[in-house]
Amino acid sequence: MSANGNAALSWLEERPTLPAGVTWGVPWKQGELDRNEPLKLRGSNGESVPVQSWPMAYWPDGSVKWTAHAASFQADLEDGYTLEKGHGVPSTAGLTVKEAADYIEVDTGAIVCRLGRSGTSVIREILIGGSAVCSDGKLVGMREEHHATSGKKTIVEETLQGVIEKTTVEQNGPIRAVVKVQGRHQAPGGGRKWLPFTVRFVFHAEQASIRIVHTFLYDGNPHQDFLKGLGIRFSVPMEGPLFNRHVRIAGDTGWFGESPKGLMTFRLPERQRELYERQTAGASISLDEEQDAGLQALLDDSPEWGDFKLVQSSSDSYTILKRTKEGCSWIRPASGRRSGGLLYAGGEGGGLAVGARRFWEKCPSALEAAGLAGDEAVLTAWFWSPDAPAMDLRHYDTETHVLSCYEGADELRSTPYGVGNTSELTLWCCVSTPNHDTLDAMVREKESPPLLVCEPARYHETRALGLWSLPDRSTPVKSQIEDTLERLIGFYQDEIEQRRWYGFWDYGDVMHSYDPVRHTWRYDIGGCAWQNTELAPNIWLWYMFLRSGRADIFRLAEAMTRHTSEVDVYHIGEYAGLGSRHNVLHWGCGCKEARIGMAGLHKFYYYLTADERIGDIMDEVKDADYATLRLDPMRAYFAKDEFPTHTRSGPDWAAFCSNWLVQWERYEDTSYRDKMLRGLACLKQMPHRLLTGPVFGYEPKTGELFFMSHENYGHHLMICMGGAQVWAEMADLLQDPEWDAMLTEYGEFYNLPKEEKIRRTNGALQGKDWNIPMLSTAKMAFAANRLNDGELAKQAWDFLLRSPYNWSVDIPLETQEVPRQEYVREIREIPWISTNTVSQWSINAIVCLALIGEYLPESIEPRVSV
Template sequence: MVSPVSIDLRWLTQPGVATGVTWGVPWKKGELSKQQLALLQLEEASGEPERHQVQSWPAAFWPDGSIKWSAHAAVCQRPAPSGYRLALASAPEGALDKPEAGRRGVLVRDTPEVYIVDTGVITCRVPKQGPGIIDRIVREGREICSGGRLVAIREKESGVTGLMTLQQERFEGETLRAKLEQAGPVRAVIKLEGRHRSRSGSRAWLPYSLRLYFYAGLDSIRMVHTFHYDGNPAEDYIRGLGMVFSVPMRGELYNRHIRFGGDTGIFSESPKSLHTRRTKGRYLALYRDQTAGSIVSFTPEDDAYFLGLLDDSAQWDSFSLVQASADHYRISKRTQAGCSAVKAAEGRRACGIGYLGGEGGGLSVGMKDFWQKHPAGLEVEAATVPAGGSARFTAWFWSPEAPRMDLRHYDTKTHVESAYEGAEELRATPYGIANTHELMLWCTADTPGEDELRRMAEAAARPPQLVCTPEHYHDTRAFGPWSLPDRSTPVKAYLEDRLDGIIAYYQREVEQRRWYGFWDYGDFMHSYDPVRHVWNYDLGGCAWQNTELAPNMWLWYMFLRSGREDVFRLAEAMTRHTSEVDVYHFGEYAGLGSRHNVVHWGCGCKEARIAMAGLHRYYYYLTADERIGDIMDEVRDADYATVTLDPMRAYFPKDEFPTHIRVGPDWAAFSSNWMTWWERHGDTAYRNKIITGINSIKQANFRLLSGPTYGYDPKTGVLTGMGDDNWGRHLAICMGGPQVWFELAEMLEDPEWEDMLAEFGVFYNLPSEEKSALTNGVITGEPLRFEHPVLSVAIAAYGAYYRNHAATAARCWSILLGNPFGQTDLKEKEQLVTHVRELREIDWMNTNEASQWSLNTIISLELIGNSLPEKLEEAAALADQLSRA
């Protein structure tokens, strides 16, 4: 019997092909324990909902042991436009992840050498060690793929002899470890880890992880590939990086097919085209059939003349699509080595799908963010191999036909004063950064038609995703307090317009400024130069944002409250980028990230806040993405990295403390890491470390108002005060600290911690004389100590709500309404200017304030929305009055 407790789900992206989907669901404290969950497909017409098999597992727990987030996997064989309902059903204790009886699921056989995965449609052998990521894939007794491997090309230059010479060295992936992470019944997940080993030498480098996802009843495999850079950027240039599949070739050359997706259509050709100067009549019809992917046949006696023409015609052995930039791709083909390539087509943005196959089927490969993360490519080689042999189909993450990957810094020194770079030391190393790509493989029984290929391309580019309603996310207080859109009064409608306008502005900027590319896609830039009409792409610390002032959180809250797919994709891209490129996953700075800079890894400041789990856990819990789970696990002990690289080294010399940190953003970042590890793994040692830190802050003379710099020992978690009035309190609250602490407060249920947060919020914007009076003259209101009021609004709104403090609430609204982002319709105020082409600009734009104004407005509407004036005139008067005060 289904419980009345149920959750409606809808498609964020409606699947056009049969698909597996994984998603997360939040629960109120105590609501879900170990009950079984049923997935019901909602029907347009009245009637009994169809029940689907669902695989469920806990993703996070409340302190009482109940489930905070659950994760689920299911298969959609046909469109379900009405969505689904996830409901509790009576079942034995411990049944959350128990398979349903009588259902055929994905089966995994674990042998000493390989995993053998049977989805019911395809069987795939995955080796546990050594070269190769796939041994073979079979469908209906036919081999679709005879092997898959990772490839890399290293380029080295030399000018010793007076001549510039280039050497290229080829590497192939070698798996060192394999793990079966899930074994069905709906979904199986295999994780491979290894390095790329030289084919001509002994060097092994470029560590990788690769997850393969299999779903019951499907012919597809999802892949999530991450490579890490561990070379010397002055010597180790990457010329190519990709994944190559061997595809058996059966039948005549004219019954083999190559497909590449273009902007809107499909490039469809064969190694041996039926097109000749005498193709007409019946042969023209056969030519059309061939181009559509059908098997064609001839009678030697009747078709002897035409077969002679085919023998004389060129046979094309290799085909290539290279997406060289966000605005151009080229398709070319070549008959054989030693001959020139012929341009076949050009276009703007290829959709990232390709197919190679012959009689009996073949392999389609789709790549997510194909043109956005250029230079990507698709390549077919050896298409004319004799029947029984295998052609090669490569998905290039970095195409070798593009210029080599250059990871050197943009200068040989830092520019702290002139360009806002963070430290005098030059620590601009890419050693330890990473990049992640997602692919889809389809193992088809025959050549897919154009419509099917376009649907595959769409599924790869915008993977189908189930989500809850914004109301459910809000009601469960997923990720703390935030507001649903509310246009019930003119002022609230006005603020909603401003919030939507800022998102729309950045969506336009991503496209207008071409914030695309392998290492850049997903990030925004920091601040604007109105003289050149460009963002400060070349000005030290004013170029790429690198999570400065928590734009990730802003975008995710905007998705949670709206349910908009376009916002989800914006936040998803930023999460993928900032969690990989801006973070060190191993090496000297493991667990830290790089502050904003011209080059993402360029700043001398390596800080925990950039890598903190609090920025990435939104995506993890909404999608159950294991790669993000790895990243969040990596940073649980990031506080130890500050012993070798003290974040306050420029201000405090070595003393009795192992290191020095600020309560925010440093300890705030640590607490987000520990909270996430605790709720995911139930490890109370990390909860205790949080409590130790909170108790240390409680013992300070003015609790959270003191500091914010402390001596710190990561072994004990104890913070020791360094004085009550050192500067920089705005840094404690603008990098995601309040958002983490609000959620942490719900888990700890510590009234004094909540009161400390409220006290800080009320205190921050008090007049100087009130600050001094409350602290007996110890803490003053000098601007250096309480800078940038707009950054304080979220925690101030919390204080106003917690203490029912009307004056603080009024100050919050004054700050927000008086801010340029609160007063400006960005689209209306954009100016048409010319740089290298016509552009539209807002000449005072900066992402710091855009992020914080939006984030703090969203939270304030939830906490103190009832104190907001209803009329625009009253709001304007309030803003004017309090700003003058």
Template sequence: MQEIKLKWLVKPQVSNIGTTFCIPWKKGELRNTKNVVVRSKDGSIIPTQNWPLSYWGDGSVKVSGHAAFFGTNLPDEVFACIEEDTVTKFETMVEVYEDKEYISVTTGKLECKISKAGDKIIEYLKVGQKIICSNFTQILTTERTSNFTGYRTKVEEEYIPQILGATVESRGPLRCVIKVWGRHLRNTKMTFDGSLLKQGWLPFEMRLYFYANSDKIKLVHTFIYNGNPHQDFIKGLGLKFNLPLHSPLYNRFVRFGGDSGLFCESPKNLIDVDRREKYKAMFQNQFNGQLVDFDIDEDHHYIREINNTPEWDEFILFQDSSEHYVIKKRTSCQCSFVKATEGRGSMGFAYVGDENGGLGVALKDFWQKYPSGFEVKALTSSEANLIVWLWPPYGEVMDLRHYDFGTYTSSSYEGFDEYRSTPYGIANTNELWLYCFDYPPTTEQLLEYAKMQGFSPLLVCSPERYKETEIFGGLNLPDNSSPKKEEIERILTAIVDFYLKEVERRKWYSFWDYGDFMHSYDIVRHMWKYDIGGYAWQNTELVPNIWLWLMFLRTGRFDIFKMAEAMTRHTSEVDVYHLGEYKGLGSRHNVVHWGCGCKEVRISMAYLHRYYYYLTADERIGQLMDDVKDIDRQIMHMDPMRAYFTNDPENRVHIRVGPDVMTFCANWFVRWERYQEEIYKQKIIKILDFLKKNPAAFISGGVFDYDPEKTQLKPVEYTGGSNFVFCFGNTLVWLEIAKNFEDKEFEDLCVQQGLFYTEFKENKDEILKSWGVPSFGFKLNMLNIGMAAFAAMKKNIPALKKEIWQMFLDYDKNPRLKFICDGGIDLQLATVPAPVVEVPFISTNIASQWSLNALLALEFIGDEL
């Protein structure tokens, strides 16, 4: 049995860490995850907790999830293999105790008591006998503006969380996940304007991850906006930790992560009032995080002088943009702040503690998802507060209103005339790590945690392993064995590098935007069309998610992973509705992510997110994929073609094979491979049977009436050649289903579909006429070329293979490619605020589709280059 090598995506520089990772398997290779053994390079066993994430059609494991804990000696790589007779022993295990009111978790290093009700999410965190944190809760403040009295008045209202439940979502010897959920309630029964109390405001869920022998906790926090964007403005949203402090003020410490180092202070700094070397050294030690010990007799004069210095009770770090943060402090809420320092991008780390230990917190994507912040309060009291601000109250309120009061369908590509811009039901997920210390850590230790910037340690396989297991379609490895292949690889790399740089150059950051790309470029203004209807934010249009994930899987590059991960978080949360009328649907591209009147199933497609799930086993993504398993029923309430069939006397539901039916099948496929639920396989088979009997439906697109109860399609109208049957991931989805179901007949239909869009299909016009399908639109282009490459391989048509590669490498037909490969054009103009790098006419649609179809062509006919 071969060994499967895994290495760190980015090797952590800290010790004693827990991690969750995944391993892909070939069909028939693994039957029982209990037989997976992970070893270090010297052959010693690394204890792991194993479980299946998905299955092949024969019941063998497709992807397995694993949890492990690594102590002080962190290996560069580990090796997994199947050993049926090996028994793994666990020296320390996670223990979970549950009653009606609480869930208690012990890891061997810490104890955590989690509430099932009330307003305190965590009652306490203990390391040994020391309480590191108590009464962990949430803070929510809203702001309303009123002219009721004749004066413009702003009123802030405070909310408290109401926990509705907690459960052990995942339990094992080395890892457990506790899920807590709830909502927020006002502190008062009436608002300032006399309106009734709103129940169930801003629902949230939180997952806490524990690892055996670990004193660290991963926390994944999600909230769903369910307010009125014209009146429910969030002023502040944060997580508050109460920290007991018992030491003298000069032995209490505050640490904030800056750009590259730590901001280090205490509420009582040992300033050099005495100008003696001894006290200067003491001040330096305190600054470095070391405890100070005075001799009462020898140091009484210095102690008296120190007692006459300010006591700093509050500290704030506020990241107000991707380019700036400020750190301030004050002695009292009745006094002004004093600015300490400013910087660009904070690492997103804070620590508060004393000589007994303390708590460190890291918020992932801290400056990328600005505004964000940390606040330390009551530092001079016996219980300080450390607040992690997901949305700090120091700047503007969270404004989720639309950018206008109407739509601009004809001029700005905004979909339908219907005004359906609403944030009601969108979500946002954020990740944190909690680091518990029962001793005063050194500044150097804390800096290593800060440098991780909240990123979870992750082991990944080699690109070769992902390729050989065939768990993802369209995946191949970089190949420079010929000049033409080298040119294709150069373009693929140039395109993804261009976008990674554009994120920074164009500042595609902020709380609701980070993870998305812009759609189309404006060559007059030399900027992206940020304010022009459907040409602004991309959302999941033409599946850039899949493009980025395939580029990561074939290269193993961390920068691509991080961008693909951010896009997965964004598109699965912000672009999709999780409550309300549009639950399960997503919003098409727009100036505002949720602005387009087209609410469609393709935006929330589970297939988009399983790449991330099969790399990380992330429970939140798993839940979101489960949420859309029956999304075909939602179509009955939101006809995607309602703008075009306004007078259908039969009141039918009008859907398309691509992208609607394809999305149904993609969701069912993910559900089936994860849980082996036969009902979802049978739904797909019903659709495949219909397409086999009605090839016009598959090849030309068309519009159909749909009955979700029977999984039944009925033709309404056939169209000509439709790009919608290809450009939303259709080629990948259909070919993967055909392969996994071992359906040769459907595979042949895919071949015929590819040929119909080329000049190599015999009797095309006669066949179309017999089907009653118009002959226009059947033309080889960048959207269907991947399926054409599949057909060229299966039918072995040399001329078609040659035509496909000519199209990919023809700079006259794709002038953008030349600009990208040349690095773009450097512009510095009087009409441009700052110098830019420009690729004229660049479009994310073209970038993602060219890349995806090039990868498919490399897989199918790469040997022809």
């Protein structure tokens, strides 16, 4: 981090090769940046670059904590940039947003896009130089209803289209503009409106591309409303003879390129071959009336291939298909494994390229171009391909299995009603058919959108995302820990591929517990299948990115954030504000809790990218504590008596605090700060402060916690779901000496012998349910740091590095080969692996290195199992 506060920026991945609009976030130390101070962007060549800046969060003293920035880059991009205080050069690009009665018009200087305010056309049209390259962009879907009559199943299909209810300008230049369109889907001709959607269109000045972020929520009956298809459709004018119209479809490494009227016929004379080669390269050709008369006759007789599609049916298989017209069979020109997920279609007047991000990872997906032989082609990006079986969102059983499968509640509350899914697209408006190099660059840059990032040292020194350590290999033991942290990340990266943790509803999550006998994860054992943020793997991954700056870890954490913030939590309905505990299905567990979707899990991504959708989600959970009135998290243990509801100081109240902290820092809304302070005041009055409980009576209206009893639930759950990190951040922000002392007391008390716990509390605390010492090591480190207690610090390292309780990791970390016939393909495994263990060990190790690194032992002894 620069001594003068300037932020050095570099590209997360390779420098973009196409013109690019880029949005990113930068942290600041408390007191470093006044909200009225201007900022400027300078390239490594010293020249200023126009930049649009806005605040995202504030420190308690009113100074700026996070800023967001947008810039539009054309040619000659630099390898690095510097953000510094001062007035920069103004933008001359001329991005403008105009609001009319029935549409909103965004002019980037390269394209003009008109977005609808009502009806079904979310995109009215896109123009280049006054000519349309796209019109009538609409959301489409297919619903499949199953009926059982006389023992026979019949299927009824119904088409759907998105109906606009509200269009809002969220950001209005001068470099970046965002328009949000909201509505619901409906069958043509009327009927039920359902499947709420939010689609954001992101524009940058001088860019001919548009980023689209599409979110839908499921609000149907899973036993009746089977989604057969879901996507977005665009109409593209087709100009010129059929042989000058082109389609390009991304394959595994190269491109499928054809025309509705190819020049290949049963014979290929030299003159025809030359034209054919030019046509295949995407050039416009012309036929000589005399010289090519024979060819013209052959073309008049040749078939017209009007429809093309790419279907990614699984993470390992796609097919490219084409046909002449509706009512005729599809034929298969090519197939492969993993498509790049981009389709271009256009004629002599240009065309449209549509790129779907995470195309094969979020299978089944498809890209389709129909009607290329007519005046207007229709391009469809299918987030869920209608060529695949319909979504089946029903539970995997008709009952719950608490004892045998570690499912969380006797009530079967498995419902997808209210969960969401977000997909991303990029549109490029093209004046001609792109060449292969340009198409390759489109795939790279829609798949890994260009992002400027700071050095790890800046993220670390500003403390804007909490307390963690930078990598340190100054001693052999520190090197061993760093090696293990890296190998754990590498193991999960390999495991995602080995186990094919892909799919529309699954991509981004990992699994919970391993079965070394079947050599697979316990995918069918209720509470041991999908992780669903259990023990905060999100924080683990983001810490690993922040301390390394590695792009591969960023993309891993990004995918988990996008999934867990959408699929694992409820956005509408009875459980809005809560999420589902780990299960075979992401929404399958009867335990619906606030900690699963707490804002602190997602704010890393928001502040690094300024992603508006994540901002929405963090706002959604600000009042999640009220959801406990509808569903008491302790209903299985305590009757609803004199208290409105119950809450645990952790993970419930800690999750509420996480949500409130984000509201306070983003909007300076002191009502949420005060609600947090009210809870703190209650804890201070408890018989043994934070050691009390952890279950309390709770009043969401005021934030009051009420004493019930001592040791009434497991204390390890207070700190292992992200609570330890939330509370440490509160200590930093609130600067409350008593809160600091309470955290210190907790960390020092947790692993005391039972006899000492009894003595210190005059028998009030008997040492019941203070479990799994490793989970407490970050809090022990906090206490050891505050007390300057070397013995406590050494004990914390013992629990992390020599734990006999099997809640630690093997150092060195080794995988072993699975016998060939014992699994469906060759794999390697770690038989003891548990994502709970890995997440918490990594988080605690990273924090302990920051707080008590000087107390590390000289060597790491082998772990002893008990």
